[in-house]
Amino acid sequence: MPPARKRRRLDDTTRKEVSDLMSQMLQTMVPNIVEMVTQKLKGDMSHLPTEQGSPTNVCSLDVSQPPPDNNVVATVHQGEPSQQGTSSAATLPSQPLTSSTQDSTVPGTGSTHGQVSIGDPIRNIQNLKEVSQFLLDNALTVGTRNSYQRAKLAYEEFLEDHFPGTVTFPIDVEHLVLFISNCYQKGLAPQTVCTYLSALAHFSKMEGHVDPTQNFVIKRTIQGFQKLKSTADVRMPITPSILQKLVNSLHLCTSSFYEKCLFKAMFLLAFHAFLRIGEITSTTKSSTVLPLTAIQLEKSPNARPKEMILTLTNFKHHQGKPPVTFQITADTEKPETCAVLAMLDYLNVRGEEDGPLFMLRDQSPITRHMFNEQLKISLTFLGYDTKIYKGHSFRIGAASWAKSKGVSDDQIQLLGRWKSEAFRRYIRIPLLKL
Structure with missing residues (x-):
């Protein structure tokens, strides 16, 4: 046999042996790698909060399933119970797991709406609720917030004295008319009562209720209050x-x-x-x-x-x-x-x-x-x-x-x-x- 043909046959034999050896190595290593990555992802996902704020395993990875389309991302489900009986906040489709997976971010979760980034505290719903409350609080100055709280307390004390057991919100128009009358009897200034009404309107709308101060009867009541209680400013100027x-x-x-x-x-x-x-x-x-x-x-x-x-x-x-x-x-x-x-x-x-x-x-x-x-x-x-x-x-x-x-x-x-x-x-x- 010519030397060139013999070398080609030896090369084919060597390639086949190398290919068989690599197949055996992959069959041995891939299950171990898949198991390690699966455990890693499950551990990271366990830190995501449920609707009650307690950590749980929120995803189940089945590596036996064929890989889905790479464009599929983790979608947040609100109020849907988990198929496995756990309170799942997100359902994650299985992804092709390879040894190149080194971080804990699920592919395709880079955008913001309806997606979860594993281990990212910015996606924490409780955190967002705290931020929204912080923004709402800073819509008013400290002095205004304190004044509004005093007004709310005054109205609650009025209800407790005259209508025990009555809830504060939604505000009953009849109760509010009587509250204004009570302020008139106490000798409060019209401006003070107007501040009270502004506070109650604010809290009513924050609770999702209709603003009771826009009622015609309320407007006429406070108008009569202002006419009867109007006083001139007695403060004299320092010349x-x-x-x-x-x-x-x-x-x-x-x-x-x-x-x-x-x-x-x-x-x-x-x-x-x-x-x-x-x-x-x-x-x-x-x-x-x-x-x-x-x-x-x-x-x-x-x-x-x-x-x-x-x-x-x-x-x-x-x-x-x-x-x-x-x-x-x-x-x-x-x-x-x-x-x-x-x-x-x-x-x-x-x-x-x-x-x-x-x-x-x-x-x-x-x-x-x-x-x-x-x-x-x-x-x-x-x-x-x-x-x-x-x-x-x-x-x-x-x-x-x-x-x-x-x-x-x-x-x-x-x-x-x-x-x-x-x-x-x-x-x-x-x-x-x-």
Whole structure:
């Protein structure tokens, strides 16, 4: 036999032996590999939550079945019981299992709708429910949520006293009319009752019920309430002359030089910047207070303060609104009532420590109660009625004073409404002589 033909026959024999050997190896190894991968997938799938949130085996892999189309993906079944008697959250078709399977992600589960990614916590239904609740909670400010909870509690207490055993929702229109009447007898203000109704409307719609406050009878009842309970605002404005007296009274109404500088700066800033007292004081332990970084003093070449830049991030209806930055020019002709010079004196005694802008020596923030108490002491010393002069009187007085100096009503409204986007086009406080 020629050498070439002999080599070809030997090569054919060798290839056949190698092929037989590889077939035997595959028959031995593949079942082991399939078993290992199956156990791995079952272990990973056992961590997926059921509808009750408890882990269970949610898939059954049958490797004896022929592989399906590669485009088939795991589909979530809601409320369908498992064929094997387990609470299955997903039915996974068997996939071709090879030694290249190294991760725990089922092929074809990369998209989001109706598919499960094994071991991915983002697909956890409980997690999504928590996120949705978080988003709903942040639709309202902390203050609004607290007010709404108080309103709900007031209505629940009314039901418990007059209709024991009655469920809160859905709200019965007759019960709500009687609740409004009960508030009228207690002497509550119309605005308080309107807040109560807003809260009950919110909770009703969140529960999926019809808003009872849109009922014609409810609207007419609250309209009569407002007509009978309407009262004029008795708060009087703090005029420039009263403001100067208040500042001068601090020499005699407080023995601390530090507190004299502190409250003088607060009085003058509240007036000149049309501020609410809650914007410069702390109302609760967790409330956001005006920080030291909110104030910047601009000085002229002779080192005298020229203007003060105030940045507010926490103000009424501030949620979703950008910070408001505006300027107050120094009044060098009348330094005793100049907010810029008063702020400079206070910062010199306060120091540069981080923390609240207005604080005591121990670095605790000035609360609304502290501010009102000092204002009450000064007003009493001067002989003014503390029932008609309040902390809001600074804001009322600033508006009246600006109007008397020729500032238009539109500009006054912009000065007083930090929530107005139009205010950002009018950020310089006009320098009007007191």
